[in-house]
Amino acid sequence: SMLDKNGFDHYMLKEIHEQPQAVAQTINGRYDLDTGKINLKAYGINHINLKEINRIQIIACGTSYYAGCLARYFIEKFTGIPVETELASESRYRSPTVNSHTLSIAVSQSGETIDTLQAIKFAKENKAKTLAIINAPGSSIAHVCDDQSLIYAGPEVGVASTKAFSAQLASLILLGLAIAQEQKKLNTHKISEYIDELIKVPSFLEKVLMLSNGIKEISIKYYNLNSLLFIGRGHQWPVALEGALKLKELSYIHAEGYAAGELKHGPIALIDEDMSVVCLAPKDSYYEKTISNIEEIRARGGKILSVGTEGDKELQNISDDFIAIPECSEIILPFLTAVPMHLLAYWVAVRKGTDVDQPRNLAKSVTVE
Numbered sequence: 001s002m003l004d005k006n007g008f009d010h011y012m013l014k015e016i017h018e019q020p021q022a023v024a025q026t027i028n029g030r031y032d033l034d035t036g037k038i039n040l041k042a043y044g045i046n047h048i049n050l051k052e053i054n055r056i057q058i059i060a061c062g063t064s065y066y067a068g069c070l071a072r073y074f075i076e077k078f079t080g081i082p083v084e085t086e087l088a089s090e091s092r093y094r095s096p097t098v099n100s101h102t103l104s105i106a107v108s109q110s111g112e113t114i115d116t117l118q119a120i121k122f123a124k125e126n127k128a129k130t131l132a133i134i135n136a137p138g139s140s141i142a143h144v145c146d147d148q149s150l151i152y153a154g155p156e157v158g159v160a161s162t163k164a165f166s167a168q169l170a171s172l173i174l175l176g177l178a179i180a181q182e183q184k185k186l187n188t189h190k191i192s193e194y195i196d197e198l199i200k201v202p203s204f205l206e207k208v209l210m211l212s213n214g215i216k217e218i219s220i221k222y223y224n225l226n227s228l229l230f231i232g233r234g235h236q237w238p239v240a241l242e243g244a245l246k247l248k249e250l251s252y253i254h255a256e257g258y259a260a261g262e263l264k265h266g267p268i269a270l271i272d273e274d275m276s277v278v279c280l281a282p283k284d285s286y287y288e289k290t291i292s293n294i295e296e297i298r299a300r301g302g303k304i305l306s307v308g309t310e311g312d313k314e315l316q317n318i319s320d321d322f323i324a325i326p327e328c329s330e331i332i333l334p335f336l337t338a339v340p341m342h343l344l345a346y347w348v349a350v351r352k353g354t355d356v357d358q359p360r361n362l363a364k365s366v367t368v369e
């Protein structure tokens, strides 16, 4: 590529470190903090009437899909509107349930993924209002949609998406606030409070990026494993899915992401002294329940690598390895727990000696169905 690695060994590591800037660029100029208003035009909404939306569908593949799965919690909370997340390659096999009051959102870093393109066309044919959330300007997906919103994460070269993920999440949260504003589901005061939280994300990201060396050390214990589980509850479930995806695609180690509460319905059978589980358990509203899931893993001899809140001795005591993230609000939290997922996959892959920026069998943008 023509782009410089800026002193980093790989584009992926450079892009992981560009996350604060990427998120800042996504949200910049799109709100007015004094009035608590999201600027729809600056966001990219020029044709769609957000007042008329009563159903939301997020269509995407890979990491972009997980950004959608995460955003769903926030959009539903802000707007009260049901949000469905659809894997693009599967969405056309369902009877179309969209109509002119549905907002179908295609989330795609490249804007060229063929499955996402076909799926958003299908939604449009069935009268949905269509919005493209993309990073690459002028892409095919943007062309077919009624409106387009750029995330401005800057070019992403590493095949495994990192900074685009964080920027997509920030963009979708802003969109949720914009819909809540238009439908008067949140008052301007509440919207400013949420924007205030979003604005803090870049500086919190700077802090978690300092975990890189510690995670590099921990990776010694993990690069020789054959299989790992990743668990999380609520917002942390999609982060677990993303963590497992990153690990398998970069290091070729089998990894599975699971909802913590679903562990008892199957994967717990896999737990013995040879199984390691990455447990996402920051202090959030589901914390206590996640801890009891972790205790069940521990009781069966499973090894635990946990990501939790700084100073959480209870979690640290039941973990073999503990990665601490700073205390923060629930909006900021998934941005922060995703970073150790990226870094773990990165350092494990570097130790294994795989081709980090260009893993085997994968492509940055997939234009075959």
Ligand code: G6P
Pocket: 061, 062, 063, 064, 107, 108, 109, 110, 111, 112, 113, 116, 159, 160, 161, 362, 363, 364, 365, 366
């Ligand atoms: C490929 C890439 C992934 C990406 C996915 C969706 O599989 O390797 O990193 O998440 O496509 O790409 P998109 O450009 O649509 O976000």
